[in-house]
Amino acid sequence: MNIDAIRNGIVIDHIKAGRAMDIYKFLRLDELDCSIAIIKNASSEKMGKKDIIKIDTVLDMDLDALGYIDPNISVNIIKDGKLIEKRHVELPATLKNVIKCENPRCITSCEQEIPHIFKLTNREKGVYRCIYCESAPKQKSE
Amino acid sequence: MFELKSLIDITDLTPEEIDELIATAEDIIENPDKYREKCKYKKLATLFFEPSTRTRLSFEAAMLELGGSVIGFSESNSSSASKGESVSDTVKVVSCYADIIAMRHPKEGAPMIASMRSDVPVINAGDGGHNHPTQTLADLLTIKREKGHFDNLTIGFCGDLKFGRTVHSLINAMVRYKNVKFVFISPQELKIPDYIKTEVLDANSIQYCETSSLEHYMSELDILYMTRVQRERFFNEADYVRLKDSYVLTNEKLQSAKEDMCVLHPLPRVNEISVDVDDNPRACYFKQVKNGKYIREALILKMLGIE
């Protein structure tokens, strides 16, 4: 695979340097058969250093949840070798089974097989709350 | 007539729906005979995974007054839950028998799971330290009957404002009315949480102040909502002993209060309202218990779609 040229696929750009593997795991890219390039510490005018992931296949997955991991990420959709769409991920309105509720008093701590669902309650501050107990997870550490 | 499949949080109800419930409750108080057979052949299941005799009796009395019947259990070790059955399965099964469910559970969010799985309406009768919407409805009916309106009231909350779910729910309900002000009276350790200040009070541009003195703003209050200060909330016994008596309401402390100020308390009380206050005309906490039954009657009727 030529790292620079993808025919049909996506480029996840502007990943905070060092976080590419987190995204890789989060999107379960290890389960894909296509070629994937992880570029670490690429130089960036805006960020100094950044990580990039290039995926050489047309993906049908919900990329919005990426906004929760890192809202600065941009997603480029490549078709026939051309950039057809550049998307900035936003904080998703709901997160389903992305994070787990850590409140020991929450019903999710003892009832099996309940989806862990969080709703965005404050977009400015990026606060999510569990739909069952309304507790907010501790803010992610950088 | 409103559509409400379940009541989990007081804000599931719009102010208009609350008005409708209050109007029905007041009609029940005026004309009890009209309602005696409204729920004939209907069954309420009270699923109490932790004991709360007071709340359970209120629900059961409400259903019986409407001519309905009651089934259920009142502690989880006598139920299928002790055999490891999930809340989801218990509710699926019970909704085959009952027309409506009132559920109490020690875990936060359990009634919400129940409402997602149940084929019949589910009422949250308290989920851990989280929500207790029918208590808030009882508070609101009492305020309406005593004051006649919800706008332009100054409400003092006293005691445990950090963990007190009834306090948080009533704040959530009251911020929707015009020109409501709050006075938060508590020790430093039990102050109202920051997220309520930012996400509820500031978000609705509500005026409020905090104080550690029960007497200081007494003369300005229209409502004084007392709560229990529990020993287990303190790190050490000395702090508890030092603080507990500062938040005990007595007739002496009420001297500067308005004549028509109302004292509310979700009950049970320990010692935070001195027994001599019971005969003070401002004491409304036993009326609140009665109102709790009437508003639950109104709620059951509405949720069953009975006019």
Ligand SMILES: [Zn+2]
């Ligand atoms: Zn939770």
